[in-house]
Amino acid sequence: MASRFSASLAEPVARLVEEFNKLPGIGPKNAQRLTYHLLRSPNEEAKALAEAILALKEKIRLCSICFNITDRDTCSICQDEERDHSKICVVEKPSDILPLERTGKYDGVYHVLHGTINPTQGITISELKIKELLSRLQDSSVTEVIVATNPTLEGETTVMYLQHIITPLGIRVSRLARGLPFGADLEYADDMTLGQALDHRQEF
């Protein structure tokens, strides 16, 4: 979309509009608004933004233990001795950690798989950080693995596979409960969700 206007725009403006337009949730209109905003703002502000973006790519790497994103060798969660290192919560991607942290209910550590098992896309064990998870389980005092993959078919496949390989190690494997999301309507719930909500019903 952005390229359609680019003929009438100065080249540096058109270029930034196009770059903004590539970002998720930013359409051509918003891309233009952001670009003109930066054009009007002081030099230091634009410079700070550019530097922050560069630093993101230059300084960020994966934690050598849990594969979360960090700017050090080991992330702040793995370094935190207050946390319970006998519990590992397995997530699909780094951005899944934040919502779990926000609940304030979890004090263990994490492990990021960087994907889920997706056989028809050719994504299997070797593409994910599963070997790394298993080696963490070998030489530590881990007693529980909580699998927090998304409630999709790929997420389920991953849960079942992990349960299959970790249970024989004598480590407890649990998963997030599945059921109706807050604000949902029974009438529109699918069979799998409703079935599991019934299976895991709670007493008052």
Place this chain on the structure above:
Amino acid sequence: MSPTRNYQTQAIVIKQSKLGEFDKIITSYTPEFGKLKAVAKGACRPGSKLGGNVEPLTHSLLLLAKGRNLDIITQSQTIDGFLALKSDLWRISCGLYISELIDSFTMENSENRPLFDLLLDALHQLCQTDGSEIVLRYFELHLLHHLGYRPQLHRCVTCDSPVKPVVNFFSFSQGGILCPHCNSEENHHCEPFALYHSAGEKQPKNLTQDRFPGAISAKSSFPLSVDALKVLRLWQDCDYATAKRVKIKSNLSSELEQVLQCYIIYLLQREVKSVAWLEELKSHLDNHREEN
């Protein structure tokens, strides 16, 4: 058949991929339109009314609106979620494999009702605990039939003489049995057969010579035992109940798997991705069983 502005169809979801942050592209197989790709808006948001109804391996009723490019799924209802299948890692994987086969062999807007029935039937069969291997082989054999590649198993594809009860050969290029005589004749002047001989295609890393020794190193044909031929002939013309009654030893099972999958790969001219996962899982589950 060209649908009107709003239309309704049964659909078996075979694949999905993300579109932007919250939407999904749903690929399904339908009775009237064959393969159908459509957009499920907001399907990634928690509490989406489409949510689980458009997950792969679900038989659903979809209401769609004509879109400029892809049609939009406006409402959905699950007819069968195949929950028994989805509770088991091996059977989920089998379901994904047959979905991938349907996706690989079919095109959009090309009706093939028997193929829809075959897929639906296979998913029902995979909900039962027994005979998943037989379900896969039966599915492959009948898929080939409904696509116009029904293997010719009764007469030699070259000399037309009735097939004798000896070790014969399956010719991938001719789609049927070659008698030993014709096989040796043909192989005199036949270049060694490479599965990936189409323009510059790389040989995939998962399909090595160890896995399909017959197919890669031999010529364009695959040796077929008398028992394997008998089973294929029976399966070609019977229902699941009869097919499942056949007792298959493991070496016969892997012979049948190899000949059918090699033929499929020959026809597609590329790898079926979920085969690698099925193999990986199978060896893992076997090891596990032996340990217990």
